[in-house]
Amino acid sequence: MDDPSDSSLSLEKQICFPFYEAANLLQQLYRPFLAPLNLTYAQYLVMLALWGHDGKSDVTVGTIGRQLGFETGTLSPLLKRMEAAGHVRRMRSPDDERRVIISLTRQGQLLREKAKYIPDQLLRDSGLNDAELAGLREKGQAFARCLRRMLQIRSV
Amino acid sequence: MDDPSDSSLSLEKQICFPFYEAANLLQQLYRPFLAPLNLTYAQYLVMLALWGHDGKSDVTVGTIGRQLGFETGTLSPLLKRMEAAGHVRRMRSPDDERRVIISLTRQGQLLREKAKYIPDQLLRDSGLNDAELAGLREKGQAFARCLRRMLQIRSV
DNA sequence: GGATATTATATTGCATACAATATAATTGCA
DNA sequence: TGCAATTATATTGTATGCAATATAATATCC
Structure with a gap:
């Protein structure tokens, strides 16, 4: 079986495409x-x-980047836009001036109250039951884990 | 339960984030x-x-856009870059000059021979068995289908 | 303690993505 | 036939994403 059938290039047989499409659609x-x-x-x-860090400890650009899998080339301008929008503050760490500490503004904290209805709203709109949702989450996480392993990215 | 718990905003509980992350990783x-x-x-x-259309019938910008879920704002410049790279040709339809017919160049056809080893290579590297792969594909397709329905997008 | 290596972030360049809008061609209907 | 509605694609503007590179600060090693 050294010569793969051309059907492996069929759009319908792709594993990745539905995930790629889903990422576009969910946005x-x-x-x-x-x-x-x-x-x-x-x-x-x-x-x-x-919101998850709750201001308990310093959150740096790198912290967020590792959590979300974003490169600095994505995160730096993104955080500047969020600062311009008044959601977050950016501040050089006095301890280590290479670090930039990201913290929520008052507005950013208050936004949580408005945002917390969104997940439940979307879950309701999906019409999926708890088992289906759990199955989706599990498969999504499994695929992301698989890809991280293939890319040799240390999981968070 | 009108007041959702704040935990619904937890990053770990998100359904969508793993799919979003997976789309970035797979690229x-x-x-x-x-x-x-x-x-x-x-x-x-x-x-x-x-490649799937095999040049049997005219493939327009709209055809591809519906298959992949791309807007013209994405597809138009993308196809121009592919034309500049010599992979495809863009030609106004003589029948309906609003349409732009996309066809493969000789180079684009030959590229299929080089590409056909990629899917099997990646599947091998994934280390997943057929059942796991089938489960992933099914869940990915199911999620994309769910999102299209929520957005009221007619499935291809 | 000073050169070197490492770390953390920023910048640049290129390629998506999509909403909103524009343009041009075709269709449909009075 | 002529004009409004529709269709197909293109353009513009904004926001990602990542690789490659740059910059600056800290750590390490001798």
């Missing part, structure tokens, strides 16, 4: 919910990370 | 395989679509 799905909060989907993920 | 995974062919992942998907 379209979130847009009308996030636009009123002045957030894009990538920015929403950053907010989730920051 | 990184394909890059070293596709770069030698002078293709990006999105362009590879266009090639899959074109």
Whole structure:
């Protein structure tokens, strides 16, 4: 079987394409919910990370990058836009001036109250039951884990 | 339960994030395989679509857009880059001059021979068995289908 | 303690993505 | 036939994404 059949190049047989398509679609799905909060989907993920840290410890650009799998080339300008929008503050660490500490502004903290209805709303709209949702999450995480392993990226 | 718990905003509980992350990772995974062919992942998907049509009938910009879920704002410049790279030709339809017919160049046809080893290579590298791969594909397709339904996009 | 290596972030260049809008051609209907 | 509606693609503007590179600060080693 050294010569793979041409059918392996069939669009329908692709494993990756549905995931790629889903990523595009889910951003379209979130847009009308996030636009009123002045957030894009990538920015929403950053907010989730920051809300999760609760200001208990310093969160740097690198912290967020590792959590979300973003390179600095993505995160730096993204965080500047979020700063311009008033969601976050960027501050050089006094201890290590290479680090930039990202913290929530008051507005960024308050945004959590508006955002917390979004996940449940979308879950309801999906019409999927808990088992189906759990199955999707598990498969999504498994695939991401598989890809990280193939790329030799240390999982968070 | 009108007031959702804040935990719904936890990054770990998100359904969508793993799919979003996977889409970013899979492009990184394909890059070293596709770069030698002078293709990006999105362009590879266009090639899959074109190879699948086999030149049997006219493939327009709209045809590809519906198959891949791309807007014209994405596809138009993408196809121009593929034309500049010598993979495809763009030609106004004589029948309906609004249409632009996309066809493979000789180079684009030959590229299929080089590309056909990629899927099997990646499947091997994944280390997943057939059942796991089938499960992933099914869940990915199911999620994309769910999102299309939520966005009221007619499936291809 | 000073050269070297490492770390953390920023910048640049290129390629997606999509919404909104524009343009041009075709269709449909009075 | 003529004009409004529709269709197909292109353009513009904004926001990702990542690789490659640059910059600056810290750590390490001798």
